[in-house]
Amino acid sequence: MERDDLIEYSLHAHHDENKGKEIRKKIYKVTILLTLITVIEVFIGASIKQSSDWWTTVKIIFILLTLLKAGYIVMVFMHLGDERRYLRNVILIPYFIFVLYLIFIGLWEATAIGKVWETMWQ
């Protein structure tokens, strides 16, 4: 069965040496950035104790840095940033709807159960 409507999208991705240089430069930049973020995370993790008053702030910083790292991996390494907007939305929106709900319900229920445990032992 021959079809005349199939476009070889795979061939569109080709680029020349100049474009390649530009892309590689970006890749190296992101590499350095990701490494730096990891180093900062480890440094903070090792120097601030969980019992300290700063811990909540540190937690938020960790989560933000992780999201930043994840963003660079998905957008640059997996080049979702260069794909069509439709594709980006189809991938990201359903995922975030599910996961945000799951996080919300997980923490909400855990708090309730934690309280039950506490009152049970008293």
Next chain:
Amino acid sequence: MAGHSAQLDAKTLWGGKESPFQTSYGKLMMWFFLVSDALTFSGLLIAYGFTRHNAQDAWPIGEETFNSMPFLGHGYPLLYVALMTFILIVSSVTMVLAVEAGHRMDRKGVTKWMIATVIGGFFFLGSQAWDWSHFIHGSEFGKIELADGSVAIVRGHFGEINNFTVLESGSKHKAGAVIKDDLMHQFQHAAESGHLEAGKIHLADGSIAKINKAKDHDMKLIIKKSGKTYKLGGKEITGAKAEKLYYEALYAGEKSRVIYGANMKQNEYGPQQYAQFFFFITGFHGFHVFSGVVINILILLGVLSGTYHKRGHYEMVEKTGLYWHFVDLVWVFVFTFFYLL
């Protein structure tokens, strides 16, 4: 349908001609698979968060649990997992460079970077094996149940055991003999089965020996379960007091007062679920890395045999690249939620 019409034109089908996504079928399906796999991992991590959130203070802390380096010993909090993260990021970079070389139809470049990616993958798997082995074998002190019923984890430097001097003969060792082999293993085994008392060890052959051991340094007890005197979330017990409490419990001669390492039933780090989550989440991720390495090798063989060059594009490299980056992406989250927080 075959034979009915050899040609289908755009009108008979959708009339759409162009895909709104402007990507090939294979790449789109890879993305859909990754979304579903991402949901699986999110589910696991959120389940971990749920359990941890209601266990609160009893939950182990990453920098206390993972503080060893190969060849260097203890006192390097999180450095090893950071190194693992770095290895995975680097192998992700070599993968993206392979994809870029593919877009220029540079077969040599693709080969070179694919080989680098496979090596990075093996390095990560090896590191994880070490991490697991270390987690399973545990520390030299273990987790101990103190006299008041509280349970504490122990940090500090364990003084080396030099030898055992046999005091009472058994079936194998005679009185006066000095045992120099397999000391730590025998010591921990005796501690778990309650065969230690007041500086003496009851060996498997029935003999009793004196333990000649160097002094411990900087011992610190962190309470993970409240007892009559010491409470969860209270201050750390340090110095001579810590040593007294620890050895009182260790030499009590009772079974299961001390736990070394981790298995599916119990672990020295915290609640039972902690080790279960550790094994499941990092194991499931490690399994993904393993399959990623296998797929990468298969693709590398395809590159070497020129299959993709003949095809006119290296999209297969790009698709496996997506999977490989995803594995890196998951590790970034595991690193934060399991090791850092």
